[in-house]
Amino acid sequence: MAILWNPLIILFIVLVSLFLIRVLLFKTGLIYVTNKWWRRFEDYFHVYQFFKVPEFSDGMQHNQLYRKVSIYLNSLTSIEDSDFTNLFTGKKSNEIVLGLDPNQVIEDDFLGAKVSWINERKSCNTFVLKVRKADKRRILRPYLQHIHTVSDELEQIRKNLRLHINVKDDDDDGCDVDNLEKSGNGLWRSVPFTHPSTFDTIAMETDLKNRVKSDLESFLKAKQYYHRLGRVWKRSFLLYGPSGTGKSSFVAAMANFLCYDVYDVDLSRVSSDSDLKMLLLQTTSKSVIVIEDLDRFLTGKSTALSLSGVLNFMDGILNSCCFEERVMVFTMNSKDHVDPAILRPGRIDVHIFFPLCDFSAFKTLANSCLGLKDHKLFPQVEEIFQNGASLSPAEISELMISNRNSPSRALKTVITALQTDGDGRGSAANIGRRLGDGGSRKSIDESSETSGMFSRDNTVKEFRKLYGLLRLKSHRKSPSSDSASEQKDKSQPFDLASGQRDD
Numbered sequence: 001m002a003i004l005w006n007p008l009i010i011l012f013i014v015l016v017s018l019f020l021i022r023v024l025l026f027k028t029g030l031i032y033v034t035n036k037w038w039r040r041f042e043d044y045f046h047v048y049q050f051f052k053v054p055e056f057s058d059g060m061q062h063n064q065l066y067r068k069v070s071i072y073l074n075s076l077t078s079i080e081d082s083d084f085t086n087l088f089t090g091k092k093s094n095e096i097v098l099g100l101d102p103n104q105v106i107e108d109d110f111l112g113a114k115v116s117w118i119n120e121r122k123s124c125n126t127f128v129l130k131v132r133k134a135d136k137r138r139i140l141r142p143y144l145q146h147i148h149t150v151s152d153e154l155e156q157i158r159k160n161l162r163l164h165i166n167v168k169d170d171d172d173d174g175c176d177v178d179n180l181e182k183s184g185n186g187l188w189r190s191v192p193f194t195h196p197s198t199f200d201t202i203a204m205e206t207d208l209k210n211r212v213k214s215d216l217e218s219f220l221k222a223k224q225y226y227h228r229l230g231r232v233w234k235r236s237f238l239l240y241g242p243s244g245t246g247k248s249s250f251v252a253a254m255a256n257f258l259c260y261d262v263y264d265v266d267l268s269r270v271s272s273d274s275d276l277k278m279l280l281l282q283t284t285s286k287s288v289i290v291i292e293d294l295d296r297f298l299t300g301k302s303t304a305l306s307l308s309g310v311l312n313f314m315d316g317i318l319n320s321c322c323f324e325e326r327v328m329v330f331t332m333n334s335k336d337h338v339d340p341a342i343l344r345p346g347r348i349d350v351h352i353f354f355p356l357c358d359f360s361a362f363k364t365l366a367n368s369c370l371g372l373k374d375h376k377l378f379p380q381v382e383e384i385f386q387n388g389a390s391l392s393p394a395e396i397s398e399l400m401i402s403n404r405n406s407p408s409r410a411l412k413t414v415i416t417a418l419q420t421d422g423d424g425r426g427s428a429a430n431i432g433r434r435l436g437d438g439g440s441r442k443s444i445d446e447s448s449e450t451s452g453m454f455s456r457d458n459t460v461k462e463f464r465k466l467y468g469l470l471r472l473k474s475h476r477k478s479p480s481s482d483s484a485s486e487q488k489d490k491s492q493p494f495d496l497a498s499g500q501r502d503d
C-alpha cells in the first residue's frame with residue numbers, strides 16, 4: 001500500500017489524468033461547453049453596456065454605420081467558430097462567403113478587450129454591441145474607428161470596377177447603348193470593367209514600373225498633403241509611344257491597381273466644350289479618366305471642341321470644384337505635332353514613354369506568353385536586338401501567342417520577324433501582312449519616327465533619356481542646382497517627363 005504514496009507514482013497518476021482530461025475536452029468538444037460556462041460565470045462579475053446600431057435612422061435614412069458593421073462582422077474569422085452561420089455563394093462562381101444569421105452572437109477582440117455583437121432582427125434590423133463597462137472608455141472610439149477603416153478597405157477590395165463610356169443621345173454608329181447601364185445622369189453608360197491587365201503582365205523596365213506603382217501608392221495616401229499645398233487631389237499621366245507598346249493595357253493596369261472605375265472619354269462623341277464639362281462633372285471620385293489618342297484628335301479636323309475646351313478639361317477651374325481623388329490619363333502615339341500648350345510643364349504631372357520592344361521586354365513576354373525563362377535561342381534574339389531591330393510588344397506577343405504550342409517555333413518566328421524588320425522598321429506593310437488585320441502598327445510615319453529614336457548608335461542613351469532617368473540621376477547628384485522648375489518638380493514624387501524639357 002505504501003508504494004502508492006511514492007511521489008513519483010503520484011506525479012505519474014496526475015500527469016496521466018491531466019492527459020486524459022485534455023483528450024476528453026478536445027476530442028469530444030467538451031472544451032467548447034467548458035468555455036461557454038466559464039464565460040457565463042465571468043459575466044456575473046462584469047457590468048456591460050449595450051450600443052445599438054439600427055439599419056435606419058428615425059427619418060428612415062439608411063444608417064451607413066450599419067452597413068459598415070455588417071461588412072466588418074461578416075469578415076471576422078470568429079464567424080467561422082460560431083455555433084452556426086449562413087453560407088452564400090460569392091461573386092465568383094467558386095467562392096463561398098459566410099453571413100450572420102438573425103440573432104446570431106459573434107465575438108471579437110480589440111486591444112485586449114472582449115466585445116460581442118448580436119445581429120438582432122426585429123421590426124428594425126439592428127446590431128447590438130456589448131462592451132464591458134470597464135473597457136468602454138478605453139476602446140469604444142478606437143474600436144468604431146477600426147470598424148470604419150477595415151470596412152472601407154474591404155469595400156475597396158471587393159468593389160466591382162466599372163468602365164464608363166460617354167454616349168450621345170443620337171448615337172447611330174451601331175453601338176447598342178441601351179443595353180448598357182446608365183450612370184451619371186445619362187451622359188455615361190457603364191459595363192463591368194474586367195480587363196485582366198496588371199502591372200505584372202506589362203513588359204516594361206522594372207525600375208520605371210516600380211516608380212509608377214509607388215507614385216500611385218503615395219498619391220492614394222496624399223489627400224492631406226495635396227490640400228496643405230493648396231492643390232487638388234488628382235494626378236495626371238501622359239502615356240506616349242508607338243502603337244502596340246502597351247499604353248491602353250497600362251491604363252487598365254493602373255485602374256486595377258488603384259481599384260478605380262474607368263471613365264473612357266471618346267472626344268469624337270462630345271459635341272461642345274460645355275458637353276465636355278458636363279461629362280467631367282458627372283464622373284465620380286476614385287476614378288481613372290482616360291482620353292485615348294489625344295494627338296490624333298487634336299490634329300484631326302473636329303470643330304466641335306476647341307483647344308481651350310480640352311485644356312480646361314485637363315486642369316481648368318472645374319477640376320478644382322469636383323475633381324478630388326481622380327487620376328487622369330492621356331495617351332498619344334507621338335508628342336511631335338501636339339500643341340505645346342498641352343505639353344507645357346505642370347499641365348500633365350507625369351510623362352511616360354512606351355518604347356518598342358527591347359531584349360528585356362522580350363524576355364518578360366517570353367516568360368508570360370510561353371513560360372520561358374531561358375532558351376538556347378535567347379542569345380541570338382539578344383544579338384538581333386543589339387543590332388537595333390525592334391517590333392512592338394504587341395507584335396511580338398501576338399507571334400508568341402499564335403505559336404504557343406511550340407516555344408522553339410515561336411522564338412524562330414519572332415527571330416524571322418525581327419530580321420525581316422531589320423533595323424529600319426520600315427516594312428509596316430509586311431508586319432501588317434504577317435499579323436493579319438490585327439497588326440498593330442498604324443502608319444509608316446510612326447515606324448520611321450521610332451527607328452530614329454532607336455538608331456543603333458545611341459539606343460541606350462536615347463532610351464534612358466526618354467524615360468527621364470538621366471534627369472532623375474542629375475537631380476540626385478546635384479541637389480544644389482535648383483532652378484525654379486526643378487523646385488516645382490520636387491513637390492511631385494517623381495516626374496518621368498522626357499523629350500525637349502530634359503535636353
Ligand SMILES: Nc1ncnc2c1ncn2[C@@H]1O[C@H](COP(=O)(O)OP(=O)(O)OP(=O)(O)O)[C@@H](O)[C@H]1O
Nearest residue numbers: 201202203242243244245246247248249250393394
Ligand atoms: N509592354 C507590353 N507588355 C505586355 N503586353 C503588351 C505590351 N504592349 C502591348 N502588349 C499587348 O499588345 C496588345 C496591344 O497593346 P495596347 O493596346 O495596350 O497598345 P497601345 O500602346 O495602347 O496601342 P495603340 O497606340 O495602338 O492604342 C495588348 O494585347 C497587350 O497585351
Ligand SMILES: [Mg+2]
Nearest residue numbers: 247248292331
Ligand atoms: Mg491604345
